[in-house]
Each structure stands twice: as structure tokens, then as C-alpha cells.
Amino acid sequence: MREDVVDLLWEGLRQTLYMVAWSSVFALLLGTLLGITLVVTDKGGILAAPGVNKVISTAINGVRSIPFIILIVLLLPLSRLIVGTTLGPAAAIVSLSIGAAPFLGRIIENALREVGDGKIEAAKSVGAGPFTIILQVLIPEALPALVRGMTIAVISITEFTAVAGAIGAGGLGSLAIRFGYQRFRTDILLGTVLLIILIVQILQWSGDYIARSIDRRRFKNG
Amino acid sequence: MITVTNLNKSYRTRSGTVSALTDINLHIEKGEIFGIIGFSGAGKSTLIRCLNRLEEPDSGSIRIGETVITDLKERELRLARRKIGMIFQQFNLFDSKTVFGNVAFPLKAAGYKKPEIERRVGEILDLVELGGKAGSYPSELSGGQKQRVGIARALAGEPDVLLSDEATSALDPQTTHSILELLADINRRLGLTVVLITHEMDVLRHICGNAAVIEAGRIVENAPVRELFHNPQSDTAKRFAGIYDFYNNTGNSGQLEVPKPEQREAVLR
Ligand SMILES: Nc1ncnc2c1ncn2[C@@H]1O[C@H](COP(=O)(O)OP(=O)(O)OP(=O)(O)O)[C@@H](O)[C@H]1O
Ligand SMILES: [Mg+2]
Numbered sequence: 054m055r056e057d058v059v060d061l062l063w064e065g066l067r068q069t070l071y072m073v074a075w076s077s078v079f080a081l082l083l084g085t086l087l088g089i090t091l092v093v094t095d096k097g098g099i100l101a102a103p104g105v106n107k108v109i110s111t112a113i114n115g116v117r118s119i120p121f122i123i124l125i126v127l128l129l130p131l132s133r134l135i136v137g138t139t140l141g142p143a144a145a146i147v148s149l150s151i152g153a154a155p156f157l158g159r160i161i162e163n164a165l166r167e168v169g170d171g172k173i174e175a176a177k178s179v180g181a182g183p184f185t186i187i188l189q190v191l192i193p194e195a196l197p198a199l200v201r202g203m204t205i206a207v208i209s210i211t212e213f214t215a216v217a218g219a220i221g222a223g224g225l226g227s228l229a230i231r232f233g234y235q236r237f238r239t240d241i242l243l244g245t246v247l248l249i250i251l252i253v254q255i256l257q258w259s260g261d262y263i264a265r266s267i268d269r270r271r272f273k274n275g
Numbered sequence: 276m277i278t279v280t281n282l283n284k285s286y287r288t289r290s291g292t293v294s295a296l297t298d299i300n301l302h303i304e305k306g307e308i309f310g311i312i313g314f315s316g317a318g319k320s321t322l323i324r325c326l327n328r329l330e331e332p333d334s335g336s337i338r339i340g341e342t343v344i345t346d347l348k349e350r351e352l353r354l355a356r357r358k359i360g361m362i363f364q365q366f367n368l369f370d371s372k373t374v375f376g377n378v379a380f381p382l383k384a385a386g387y388k389k390p391e392i393e394r395r396v397g398e399i400l401d402l403v404e405l406g407g408k409a410g411s412y413p414s415e416l417s418g419g420q421k422q423r424v425g426i427a428r429a430l431a432g433e434p435d436v437l438l439s440d441e442a443t444s445a446l447d448p449q450t451t452h453s454i455l456e457l458l459a460d461i462n463r464r465l466g467l468t469v470v471l472i473t474h475e476m477d478v479l480r481h482i483c484g485n486a487a488v489i490e491a492g493r494i495v496e497n498a499p500v501r502e503l504f505h506n507p508q509s510d511t512a513k514r515f516a517g518i519y520d521f522y523n524n525t526g527n528s529g530q531l532e533v534p535k536p537e538q539r540e541a542v543l544r
Binding site for chain 1: 327329353354355356357359360361363365367368369370371372380381383384385412414415425428429431432438
């Protein structure tokens with residue numbers, strides 16, 4: 054074990070957390086918008102617009118069918134446009150956000166669809182409008198499922214971050230490639246793997262904890 | 276209070292068009308408890324859901340009070356719905372909200388201020404005898420209590436009309452009775468017009484003044500409940516009255532054929 058290990062791993066961890074955090078925020082915003090739009094514009098939805106629904110759904114399927122590593126390459130010009138470079142964590146955040154948003158959109162769509170039609174009709178029957186229904190009924194009723202879905206998505210973003218490291222994003226993924234693969238530094242390789250496992254565990258544990266506490270408050274005997 | 280004129284509604288399905296309501300004409304007086312009976316699939320839910328346009332009718336008109344419901348645009352319809360409460364067989368409460376939150380929902384949606392909401396919700400919860408449960412979640416309540424919350428939510432906006440789609444069908448007989456008492460009490464105290472769908476004879480007999488009988492999407496009989504029992508005209512009414520006699524052994528059962536087991540099954544389901 055050499056003395057540079059701690060410094061390198063610390064720097065990698067910092068960059069990874071930075072990428073995961075910001076990509077998650079942007080992907081969540083975009084994905085939430087997509088997911089809600091998919092649910093409310095569906096046939097029989099509270100803002101039914103089957104045309105819009107079809108277009109968004111097809112676009113999501115399109116982006117999702119592109120392998121992530123290729124998507125990053127495709128999005129390089131966009132990264133350059135937004136952050137001025139195609140290298141480093143900031144550039145990766147652009148690709149990661151856009152790559153993960155469609156996945157999040159589907160996850161959020163699924164969570165929101167679990168909310169029974171009866172509840173939405175009850176809200177309609179007292180004169181609630183579409184935005185009240187989205188904010189006061191759909192989202193709160195689906196909250197535990199939303200949290201569980203978002204946990205899965207943020208973990209996927211963590212994995213994608215490591216993949217992005219392979220093509221210049223920095224972070225733990227890049228350390229693993231540069232030192233573990235190219236320079237046979239097994240200590241660093243193992244270090245990155247351990248740190249990534251740790252991040253994933255903490256994310257999963259926090260997500261489960263939050264979802265469970267919401268459920269426990271609502272369903273005390275269940 | 277409620278006038279339905281030449282109402283038609285059909286559903287387009289993959290296997291063709293199903294006519295759910297055909298040429299419905301109906302008049303319901305202010306302050307009465309009006310029953311709608313019929314066998315499964317007759318069109319009862321479709322009819323009551325057309326009244327607040329949870330279903331869009333194909334043609335015909337619906338007037339409630341001074342408002343022609345069928346002429347309203349989306350935004351006006353939302354305002355009108357505040358004056359038409361609805362309760363459901365499955366209660367449809369919000370699991371994410373406490374009893375207070377459920378009852379406050381219509382008031383929040385209507386933009387009431389907090390003190391006003393607190394005052395009103397308190398009053399209504401007292402009315403449905405749930406004053407002590409304001410902070411509970413629906414999962415902590417019995418079926419009867421849940422339906423009381425449903426009723427409280429429906430009444431929060433001080434509606435003129437209450438629509439009830441089999442609101443007691445998921446409850447045991449005793450709880451059914453207490454909910455019916457509550458509805459009758461609210462009807463008396465608030466002068467609310469109640470439209471009530473039911474499968475249960477007892478419900479009809481105990482609290483409804485007049486009732487309509489629906490068969491295959493048409494109103495085949497519309498009369499005071501007493502008459503429906505003593506002199507039923509339609510097939511459906513005869514069966515309902517017959518079944519009622521069969522189980523209660525009162526009235527003129529001698530003139531009626533005893534229903535076959537599967538007919539009883541259908542009614543009691
Ligand atoms: N969304 C729908 N799509 C297609 N057909 C429908 C739909 N809703 C109702 N129908 C049909 O319309 C007819 C009337 O249904 P409705 O639900 O009004 O019956 P109901 O009298 O309330 O029956 P139940 O006592 O079982 O609740 C039925 O033939 C039903 O299959
Ligand atoms: Mg029905």
C-alpha cells in the first residue's frame with residue numbers, strides 16, 4: 054500500500070459524490086416532469102392528451118434503448134455547449150442527467166399509476182382541478198413508492214457514474230480504470246470497489262428507511 | 276331539484292358499442308332521498324356518475340337546481356361539483372392524509388383560509404361523530420368510520436346534493452344501519468337532496484321516499500317505495516319485492532313467485 058492511495062481515493066470519492074448528487078437532482082426534476090406528464094396525459098387521465106403522451110413515450114423509449122456509453126458520446130456536443138468541455142465531472146453531469154431522466158420518468162410513472170382511480174375520482178367529485186389533484190393526491194398518495202423508485206434510480210446513476218469514468222468523467226470509475234486496469238494497482242482498484250459498494254448500501258438503506266417511515270406513519274398496524 | 280331529460284350514454288369497447296343508458300327521464304324533488312335500484316350492470320353507477328359528469332353523457336340534459344350541468348365548461352363544472360357531494364362503496368379516502376386532511380381537502384381545493392377550514396372540519400366531524408379521530412389515518416378506522424369520513428368529506432363544501440353509489444355495500448348490517456341513520460339525519464337537518472344507489476332492500480325501504488328501477492339502461496319504473504313493494508310492475512321490482520318478502524315473511528308474498536336461488540344470489544351479492 055502506497056501513501057498516495059488515500060489522497061487518490063478521497064479525490065475520486067468527492068468527484069463521484071458530486072456527479073451523483075447533481076445528476077440525481079437534474080434527472081429527478083426532468084424525470085418527475087416526464088412521469089407526471091405520462092400519467093396525466095394518458096387516455097382517461099386528468100389532462101388527457103393521447104398525442105402528447107405518444108410522443109413523450111416514444112422519445113423515452115428511444116433514449117432508453119441507446120446504450121449509456123454511446124449516449125455519452127452522442128451527448129458530448131451538448132456537454133461542450135452547456136459546460137464548455139467534454140471532460141471531467143461537470144461534463145458527465147450533463148450526460149448522466151439526460152441519460153437517467155427517461156428511466157426515472159418510467160419509474161415515477163409506474164409509482165403514480167398505483168394510485169387508485171377511485172381516489173382521483175373522489176378528488177374530482179369535490180371540484181379539485183388537475184394541479185390540485187397532482188400535488189395533493191397523486192404525489193402524496195404515491196410517496197412511498199416514489200421514494201423506493203427514486204432510490205433505485207439514484208443507485209443506477211451511481212453505477213452510470215462509474216461507467217462515465219471510463220471516458221474521462223473522473224471519479225471512482227476513472228480511478229479504477231486508470232490505476233487498477235492500466236497500472237495494475239490492485240489496492241486502488243479494491244478501494245474504489247469498496248467505496249462504490251458503500252455508497253450503494255447507504256443509498257439503499259436511506260431510501261428504505263424513508264419509505265418505511267412514511268408507510269409506518271400511515272399504516273400503523275400494517 | 277334534479278331533472279334529467281332524454282339522457283343517453285354508451286360506451287365504445289373493442290367488441291362494439293354498449294348502450295349503458297337509454298332515454299333516461301327523471302325528476303327528483305329538493306330534500307328527498309331518492310333511491311335507484313336495479314340488477315348488476317343495469318346502469319345505476321353510470322347514471323349517478325353522469326349527474327356530476329364523472330361520466331360524460333352522449334346526449335340529453337341534466338339540471339341540478341338552477342344549473343344545467345350538461346352545459347358547463349370544465350372550470351364551471353368544477354365549481355358546480357363543490358355543491359354535489361359524492362360517496363363511494365370503497366370509500367376512496369386518501370391514505371396519505373389524516374381524517375382532518377381528508378375532510379379539509381375540498382375546502383383547501385376551494386381556496387378557503389386556514390381558520391375557516393379548521394372551524395368547518397371540526398363542525399362536520401362532530402356531525403358524523405368522529406370528533407375524536409381528526410388526527411387518525413384511514414388505516415386506523417373501521418369500515419363504518421371510513422364511510423363517515425367519506426360522508427364528511429362529501430359534505431365539507433356544504434353541497435345541496437349528495438350522491439351515494441352503494442355506500443353501504445361494503446359494510447355489515449349494523450354499520451349499514453348506522454350510516455343510513457346518519458344520512459337520514461343529515462337529510463333532515465341540512466335539507467340535503469340525496470340520490471342513493473343500492474342493492475339492498477332494507478336500505479330502500481328504510482330511508483328512500485321515491486325510487487327508480489333501472490333495467491338494461493332504461494328506467495322501467497319510478498314510484499314511491501311503498502308502491503314498489505306492494506304493487507311492483509317491472510320484473511326487477513317484482514324480484515326485489517319478492518326477495519324482500521321471502522326473507523321478511525311480511526306483506527303480500529302470496530301473490531309473488533318465490534325467487535330462484537340464483538336470483539337471490541344476484542341481489543344479495
Ligand atoms: N368504462 C366502461 N367501459 C365500457 N363499458 C362500461 C363501462 N362502465 C360501465 N360499462 C357498462 O355499462 C353498463 C352499466 O354499468 P354500470 O356500472 O352503470 O352498472 P351498475 O348498475 O352500476 O352495476 P353494479 O350493480 O354491478 O355496480 C354495463 O353493461 C357495463 O358493462
Ligand atoms: Mg355500480
